[in-house]
Amino acid sequence: MKNGVITLFFLFITFSLFSQNKEFTKEFFPNDKEGLKAANAAIKEGDKLYMEGEHKYPFALNYYLTAQNFNPDNAELNYKIGICYYHSSFKVKCFEHFKKAFDLKPNISSDIRFYLARGYHLKAEWDKAIAEYNAAKSTLNTKEDADKLAQIPKLIQECNHGKELEKKPVRVFIDNIGTAINTKFPEYGPIISADESVMYFTSRRDNTTGGKMDEYLGGYYEDIYVSYKQNGKWTPAQNIGAPINTPEHDATISLFPDGQKMFIYKDDKGDGNIYETSLVGNTWTKPQKVDKVINTSSHESSACLSPDGKTLYFVSTRPDLSIGGRDIFVSTKDEKGRWMKPVNIGSTINTPYNEESVFLHPDGKTLYFSSQGHNSMGGYDIFKTVNNNGIWSKPENLGWPINTPDDDVFFVLSASGRRGYYSSFRADGHGEKDIYTITFLGPEKPLQLNNEDNLIASLVAPVRTTVIEPKVEVAKAKTTILKGTITDAITQKVLEAEIELIDNVKNQTLAVFKSNAATGKYLVSLPSGKNYGIAVKAEGYLFHSENFDLPDTAEYNEVIKDIQLKNVAVGSKIILRNIFFDFGKYTLRPESTNELQRLIKLLNDIPSMRIEISGHTDNRGSAELNQKLSENRAKAVVDYLVANGISPSRLEYKGYGKDQPVATNDTEAGRQENRRTEFKILSR
Secondary structure, three states, rough: HHHHHHHHHHHHHHHHHOOOOOOOOOOOOOHHHHHHHHHHHHHHHHHHHHHHOHHHHHHHHHHHHHHHHHHHOOOHHHHHHHHHHOOOOOOOHHHHHHHHHHHHHOOOOOHHHHHHHHHHHHOOOOOHHHHHHHHHHHHHHOOOHHHHHHHHHHHHHHHHHHHHHHOOOOOOEEOOOOOOOOOOOOOEEEEEEOOOOOOEEEEEOOOOOOOOOOOOOOOOEEEEEEEEEEEOEEEOOOEEEOOOOOOOOOEEEOOOOOOOEEEOOOEEEEEEEEEEOOOOOOOEEOEOOOOOOOOOOOEEEEEEEOOOOOOEEEEOOOHHHHHHOEEEEEEEOOOOOOOOOOOOOOOOOOOOOOEEEEEOOOOOOEEEEOOOOOOOOOOOEEEEEEEEEEEOOOEEEOOOOOOOOOOOOOOOOOOOOOOOEEOOOOOOOOOOOEEEEEEEEEOOOOOOOOHHHHHHHHHHHHOOOOOOOOOOOOOOOOEEEEEEEEEEEEEEEOOOOOOEEEEEOOOEEEEEEEOOOOEEEEEEEEEEEEEEEEEEEEEEEOOEEEEEOOOOOOOOOEOOOEEEEOOOOOOEEEEOOOOEEEEOOOOEEEHHHHHHHHHHHHHHHOOOOEEEOOOOOOOOOOHHHHHHHHHHHHHHHHHHHOOOOOOHHHEEEOOEEEOOOOOOOOOHHHHHHHHHEEEEEEEE
């Protein structure tokens, strides 16, 4: 019994020595006078910065860590280091220091249990966090810590959300995008073209424009960088330079699907605003501040355009219209192209807490955003909502492990819906924040299970029946990406051309784009559920038209369509792909209006030009019927042109029936190409 008492005594002494709070005094460090002096000097400098507030914590931390190297067992120092980390991008590092401060001196501060709970929360140790939050209720000072007491119910709720979401993780791969983009400096805010061919992002590197450091926030000023995907790999990122990057903060917000228009953020003396710039050839235009109905004296931080360019979603702190601190607002363009007064997107999406980082998918109806509300598991989580007939669905948390207990913001998704991009601080990172790729795998393939009887039977008589597993589908956005290069049909010179996107059913122009002047490349995002007409026009050339019927069931598709424009020369022929007739009839359908109006404009622009309108059929049916049908259809077009002011002397019509096919008649696709209306220039 005596030996047991002695053993317990020595264990107590050993534990006491191990967990002893060591002050920075001679009593604890009698043999290292110089080291003690240097450590105290570092603490003194750190305390000066610490007292200035959160924006100086990163600078104070460097001094505190120097002192900790000398003495890692001081409760007050560990507490302050924990506070510094908690207000940094390395939040999760706060836990080890709060835990040590508590172990060394449980009453180090009235809020130590609260911060210990925050550390467990950030580590996704949900039950331990909840226990500490509850314990903190009795240790927090009612007056000094009132804000922390008020937060606890929501923080416990977040832990419960986290527990539930972690039970059903989404099937994804989350991979660091690699050193072509990520460095030891922070990288964040990735934005991509719809086809993932180009990425712009924000970084605070030592080659920032002007080379200055932000004395208030620490680190270099923000600049925008670009990387291109070639053969499936991202090229080494380059600073995009002037006129976008300046000696001040310049950050990415969003990129239009074709990569030709970008929104950026500028900090105008503390009044954050949204700017717009366009890619003309190889050069970005000087950023222009978006209309004053969008930018206000409040803080505007995030924005994105609808695929037709007529609706703007953005984040603002404007107090007169906000439900919470930061809300999502929406504005539409009027007929003159001016932004109308914004309205709050509504309480289905906005909460009493902050919303941030809005991104509209190229499908035109799926909105992604970050929120501190809804069923967030901590900080900002990424959510999605879908607009059906003007009504937004209940926001859905993207789930664990995409979302974490820390802030998860600035998420973008490819048009295919297969890959997402965002920034995060993770163990495999190269720096403070890195950009990561999220690969969506879809629902898990169900296992084929056998019961014991089946297993025993199979030993005697093996099962020979082939079992076909249900097909596992990855959720795909209902979007078609049409892209290609526009060139001169003779010289092959790339052309800057205007691309008009039309809703054929409504006879309504949805959007107008341009191909890039330097490359001739274009990209158009076509949300499913419409019949689209596309007209390509350039000065001195005949227009080119295409038709796409995309039912709402259409999944993601990427179509490459290189277009060659023909000069306005005698003999040139153009297929009018957006002229429509009912089967076997020759009455023009209303969807033909836009195409006919383009032809009228061409004839008015070149008043001396004479043309022939020709009708063509496939080889089904008798030659006589096809000849008559094709001629009547050509005449219907001419009649329309005459009725709209074009002189009959400038027009001829002819039916060629099935005699001039442009494709095989052995397939439905070929026969459809052969059923067409053309015009040919007879003279100029």
